[in-house]
Amino acid sequence: MMFAVAMTFIDQTIVSIAAPDIVSELGLSSTGMQWVINAYLLSLAAFFALGGRLADLWGPRRVVVAGTLIFVIASVLCGCVPTGGSALTWLIIFRAVQGLGAALLFPAALAVVVAVFPVARRGRALALFFGVTGALTAIGPLLGGWLTAWTWRAVFWVNVPVAIVALILTALAHIPDRRRAETLDVKGALLIVAGMGLSVLGFQQAAAWGWDSVATWACIVGGLAILYVFCRYELRAPGRPLVNLAVFRDRAFTVDALVLFFAMLAFVPVFFFASVYAQVSLSASPNQAALYLLYFFAGFAIASQWGGRILDKRGARPALRIGCALGAVGFALWAGKLTDLSMHDQWPYVALAGAGIGFILAPASTDAVNRAIDASYGEVTGITQTVRNYAASVGLAVFGTMLTHTMTDNVEQTLRERGVAPDTERSVARQVTETVTGNADARVPTGDGPAATAMRDAMSAVRLDFAEANQWVFYGMAVVLAAGYFCALRHPGGRAPDADADQPGEGGR
Numbered sequence: 046m047m048f049a050v051a052m053t054f055i056d057q058t059i060v061s062i063a064a065p066d067i068v069s070e071l072g073l074s075s076t077g078m079q080w081v082i083n084a085y086l087l088s089l090a091a092f093f094a095l096g097g098r099l100a101d102l103w104g105p106r107r108v109v110v111a112g113t114l115i116f117v118i119a120s121v122l123c124g125c126v127p128t129g130g131s132a133l134t135w136l137i138i139f140r141a142v143q144g145l146g147a148a149l150l151f152p153a154a155l156a157v158v159v160a161v162f163p164v165a166r167r168g169r170a171l172a173l174f175f176g177v178t179g180a181l182t183a184i185g186p187l188l189g190g191w192l193t194a195w196t197w198r199a200v201f202w203v204n205v206p207v208a209i210v211a212l213i214l215t216a217l218a219h220i221p222d223r224r225r226a227e228t229l230d231v232k233g234a235l236l237i238v239a240g241m242g243l244s245v246l247g248f249q250q251a252a253a254w255g256w257d258s259v260a261t262w263a264c265i266v267g268g269l270a271i272l273y274v275f276c277r278y279e280l281r282a283p284g285r286p287l288v289n290l291a292v293f294r295d296r297a298f299t300v301d302a303l304v305l306f307f308a309m310l311a312f313v314p315v316f317f318f319a320s321v322y323a324q325v326s327l328s329a330s331p332n333q334a335a336l337y338l339l340y341f342f343a344g345f346a347i348a349s350q351w352g353g354r355i356l357d358k359r360g361a362r363p364a365l366r367i368g369c370a371l372g373a374v375g376f377a378l379w380a381g382k383l384t385d386l387s388m389h390d391q392w393p394y395v396a397l398a399g400a401g402i403g404f405i406l407a408p409a410s411t412d413a414v415n416r417a418i419d420a421s422y423g424e425v426t427g428i429t430q431t432v433r434n435y436a437a438s439v440g441l442a443v444f445g446t447m448l449t450h451t452m453t454d455n456v457e458q459t460l461r462e463r464g465v466a467p468d469t470e471r472s473v474a475r476q477v478t479e480t481v482t483g484n485a486d487a488r489v490p491t492g493d494g495p496a497a498t499a500m501r502d503a504m505s506a507v508r509l510d511f512a513e514a515n516q517w518v519f520y521g522m523a524v525v526l527a528a529g530y531f532c533a534l535r536h537p538g539g540r541a542p543d544a545d546a547d548q549p550g551e552g553g554r
Contacts, residue, residue: 062193371400
């Protein structure tokens, strides 16, 4: 199961490293590239609840196999994207299909692992699960840098051998399928997909439409309204609902979900922003940018194991508090060092930020699953992963908007100081922002016009402008983890009861 899930984790980071080359070859805008990344995350968020429910209805082994096949076929098609006007649409569609495959695969795989271990051993087991998959995620940037030197298309094709091995191992594991003779809540599935899609569309397009746009708020408010209707419908749904909202009556589960939400606002977006920052402001190659992210994973992997042991011995509350506090401090100190433009000076704070996230993810996810109703691990995993991936989508959209606006203002000021005419500085600044945030190569503007000349003279200043813009993003990540800390204070503590106590059959497999 760890090997199968590794594909989905690797894909969250490997594409960020290849983003500049994809933008350059296909002629995408930075907003378009963010949608290529965000389509995967949004699809994950929208379909995770469905994936968890299908794992219960059809059996986790079948859903793991189906998710793996969907994921790898979509990966091949992403790598085969044609150049031209259809490239962006092609990539977004098949990245979304990748997200669907991952949404089926992950909750089913996690349900298998949870069913095998009793509560007393589950914290360490899932810490190993998240720690190893997190370590495999670290391969994403390294592998991405190496593959991008050959062709960026290989960052998608690399999933093929991983999927083949995962399918072979799944067959050899002889995983038992436990199915439930219940119906699927189709109406609920449609509502949650529509609500999440529309709300994240509003957040994402705020950079282009503006926060004062009616369209922006119509999407955000409309999406949230649909999600509210979804919750009301699920409470009254005939038969078995897609999401059993009764689980939120458990305060510990609710706190776990809130802490996961705030942690994931930073966790996935940091890969995109840190990798592009390294290539733009630090003039790093894709391979060097991958090593920069490896500091984060070093802290994450170590803390993940430590957090699992704390969960088994003392419950989730201490790990959540430690993680949120370390993460908030780490991101704040990291943000303060971004304008030094030195990778060597930043690595302790990068690792500290990673450690904070590592303390949070496995304990919060495991504690939430331990509180499953009627041992429906697939369903509860679907809920927590929906929360996680919706937060990642919102975080990427909001922080991307913040970066775009701040970077544009900074470059506008830089051009003004160099005598660029006021009537052109805004348009030139937006063009520079689009180029820099999506394309981290070292090319400089050509031409003899005053704007091009000013830009050639200002390239070092633009790198600093980008670092300053990223400071606001990373301080924002520190703030959301501080909010997570205040939520963690509300956790009641203690360990969840063993839902498998009366079901020893699978616990001893």
